[in-house]
Amino acid sequence: MVSSQHEAMHRIFQTDPGMFARATRALDLPFPDPLEVELLSVDLTTIEPIERRVDTLLRILTAAGTFILAVEAQRSYDPDKSATWPYYVTYVHTKYELPVVLLVVTDDAATARRIRTLPPIGHPFHATLVIHPIVLGPAELPVITDAETAADDIPLAVLSAIAHADDPRIDEILTVLAKAMKQIDSGDGDNFADLTEFGLGDSPAGDLWRKIVSVEMFYRSKTANQLWAAARDEGRTEGHAEGLAEGVAHTLLLILDRRDIEVPDDIRARITDTHDADLLAAWVDRALTATSAADLFVD
Structure with missing residues (x-):
């Protein structure tokens, strides 16, 4: 089954196709920046009942000419790809009559090493077809x-x-990334934050990212929007200020939990017994940077 991590690794090229040229320059591959990009159908199925789909397929126009970029995301080594990838390349080349570049993106170093040396197709004495993809793995992508x-x-x-x-x-990597996202347009920041979350999945790094986002990008993150929406809905359901306060108190406790801050019983009671939504909102602000639950009440 296709995972969210798999989807994120190739869909990011749909979000910013120009990243291909920038990322491969570190490999001394002089691909020019795109002037125009068209997202193509990923369905490479022929009339035979065999379905074949590439992950992302882009037609890229540059000052030096036009080519097709086929992006495949791999989380582990699949020996069948040594046969399916040549099919992809030859089919796309025949269909569009343009040069084809195969890019494989992986988050696994061992997978990257094996893909760089895919076995040729042909007789042991003579290789008829050799597939030579560009590989972007941990060794090729910089640690930022x-x-x-x-x-x-x-x-x-x-x-x-x-x-x-x-x-x-990874803690430093993700903290820096979250800070950088705060500097760009909120819509773009949300999209890239979601891509990061999908790409990291349910791994320890994914859990860490969700905690960092709850602090660094709280007011723009999808998680925050869901929490605040829940608070508003709870307030409307109750139909009075006390209901809204209960919703905000619930949000506050969730933030503390996401940040692994222990909440003693007396402080939890103080939060849940407070019916002043404005005061609770002030405590929410402090919860984003607090190191202990007691910090909520220090001006």
């Missing part, structure tokens, strides 16, 4: 721990964070 670098290229920083989810510096 500088906020300015991340802000300069958010899509590449997102892809890099996904590829380096197991890196011991």
Whole structure:
């Protein structure tokens, strides 16, 4: 079954196709920046009852000419790809009569190494067809721990964070990424935050990202919007200020829980017994940076 991590690794090229040229320059591949990009159908099925679909297919126009970029996301090595990828490339080349570049993105270093040396197709004495994809794995994607670098290229920083989810510096990587996202348009920031969450999935890095987002991007994150919507809905259901206060108190406790801040019974009671929504909102602000539950009540 296709996972959210798989989807994020190739869909980010749909969000910003120009990232392909920027990412491959580190490999000394001089692909020019795109002037125009068209998203093509990923269905490569022929009249035979065999369904074949590439993950992302883009027609890219550059100053040096037009080519087709086929993007495949791989989370583990699949030996069948040594046969299906040549089919993809030859089919697309025949259909569009344009040069075809196969890009494989992976967050697994061992998978990246095996894809770089795919076995040829043909007789042992003579290779008839050799597939040579460009591979972007942990070794090719930079570890970005500088906020300015991340802000300069958010899509590449997102892809890099996904590829380096197991890196011991992942806390620093994700914190820097969240800070960089706060500097861009809120809609774009939300989209890239969601892509990051999908790409990291239910891994420890994914859990860490959700906690960081709840602090660094709280007022713009999908999680925050859901929490505040729940608070508003609860208030409307109750039909009076007390109901709204209960919803905000619930949100406050969720934030503390997401940040792994222990809430003693007396403080939990103080929060749930407070019916002043404005006061609770002030405590929510403090919860974003508090180091203990007691910090909520310190001006």
